[in-house]
Amino acid sequence: MKKVKINIRDIAKLANVSVATVSRVINGSPNVSEKTRKRVLKIIQEYDYHPSAFAQKLSKPRTQIVAFLIPYERGFILSDAFFPPLIKGITEVLDKKEYNIMLSMIESPYIPEKYISLYKRGIVDGYILANVKRNDPFLEILYEENIRFVSVGKVSTKLKKYPYVDTDNIKGAFDATTYFLEKGHRRIALIKGTHDYSFIQERYEGYILALKKYGIKPDPKLVVEESLTIDGGYRAMKKLLKITNPPSAVLACSDYMAIGAINAILENNWEIPEDVAIIGFDDLYIDGRIEPPLASVRQEIEEMGKEAAKLFLHILDSPTEFEPKILPATFIWRRSAG
Amino acid sequence: MKKVKINIRDIAKLANVSVATVSRVINGSPNVSEKTRKRVLKIIQEYDYHPSAFAQKLSKPRTQIVAFLIPYERGFILSDAFFPPLIKGITEVLDKKEYNIMLSMIESPYIPEKYISLYKRGIVDGYILANVKRNDPFLEILYEENIRFVSVGKVSTKLKKYPYVDTDNIKGAFDATTYFLEKGHRRIALIKGTHDYSFIQERYEGYILALKKYGIKPDPKLVVEESLTIDGGYRAMKKLLKITNPPSAVLACSDYMAIGAINAILENNWEIPEDVAIIGFDDLYIDGRIEPPLASVRQEIEEMGKEAAKLFLHILDSPTEFEPKILPATFIWRRSAG
């Protein structure tokens, strides 16, 4: 049966002390005699008393809640394997600091005001953002309003300095492309998404950089833009197979795209990696288990989550002294790469 | 620059009314003259005033926050495609009702008290739970404490009646098995996880029911238990290939397991579906794009999220009058099924 809700005053009466003393016990203040503390704690336990978080918050500056915002497009692949490990990493760090996570998946186009009110109404101490598009105005609003936030992904080119964590996408794409180059490939294609997302732009840059380093002039016909899905990869590869001088190697900007590309290649009765070698990006769980095993560039997603959470906790205390965190991207060889 | 935090009293003064009137305006009370309302709203806008959610909550019964709890095992495949659509569904419904979601991924073994305090401290109105193991004591605690919750998955055999949403797992497995039987298969194997999770138990039941309907005595050698991963499926299939009279058809309790099984079969130089037909479960995004395309049993995950959220909102008002919701599981034919 439910006992009626008990409050600090009840506990005070029962323990024969003032509410101030009970409050001190709750908050672990040293200014309480051991004897009193024991007595109060006993009553608290006995009556299963839990101080109201909201009432506590009312007299404290922080809420110990961070909003985790994930904007997404209609049709977005929500089964994307990116978020669960990210959330896990964030949770792991914040849990230890008794921080809670308020989750919002918000469909674009969205109204920033709605989500900023989470802060203005005092519900959250700030934001962790993921899947944000290049130069999404939300970041600038947060910045101007002086609201704490951490971005998963370097997404703004306008803000001078802001806290973010990211994978070294340029290096990742550079390494994968370089692998192809060292294997002797000269017709290397890039299958990519639109530049709406910064990581695509960066992977593109890494690809171009590697080509240039080998003195190869990028051929625009070898760079195909499509949606970041299996089907997008399939369509992109179909196009590449039709050009006069098709590529002997393909770097895809995501594993899903790579899987689609593989289907298109096999459908064409070409061999992988003999006729076309292929490398994906992200290193999804399934990569090593498909046929042929898909080489990829690994992101440390859970680690990114952890770093994002750490950075967030850090900027709460020192809003101006922080360093963005870039995590390594590691080329993982598997048979598809040749 | 940050303006100093403004409160209801400031607004009252600026608008030349009492705080009570401002409060009425905020809460859309009809007992305010149009003229006054306009004036107050103007001031509120002008000063970008946002009432403190915590202060409001202090004088209101509900917090408009629900905790979404996901217990998990170390090593659990967090890239599991199950959660993002589930979260999306939950969010979509709750957003409209201005409900927020407090997310907790909690590693087992966990201490229920820690998460129950979210409720006892007045932070959340209740819980939505996913990935809960069969007869997890957490549910019983919530039940006894009279705390509102909805379970994604029918997980308790001890509670008489409690609110849950689930997929019709028995029917799904029954249909898939029946498909095999109608195709003439008589040696049908089941690759499954442990009965820690109720959905495994149910899929097992569906499999057995179908066999019995066709008068086939289940052969224990054809039921293999492994971890719910690609590797688990691989190991399970390896075992099945070694038995004296190997199966001509395999139902796997998850698509990941099915993918592992496919690898084991191909490695053995058997043809799919000619030598062994195979059906997975869940209908992941990739299923139609692997080779051979993987038949599966579709769960309506996003829909489950929506129903879970609706059910939660419902039980807040009528804690005793509700119906658990079972969503259909649909067999999806693809080439692997033969």
Added chain:
DNA sequence: CTGAAAGCGCTTACAG
């Protein structure tokens, strides 16, 4: 339609 006042359940100087 409006306001003064009590109340929600805490924390925290201040005084002793």
Added chain:
DNA sequence: CTGAAAGCGCTTACAG
């Protein structure tokens, strides 16, 4: 070490 009291920022009978 302890308590009385003010304060956090709202809402809501109650009275007019």
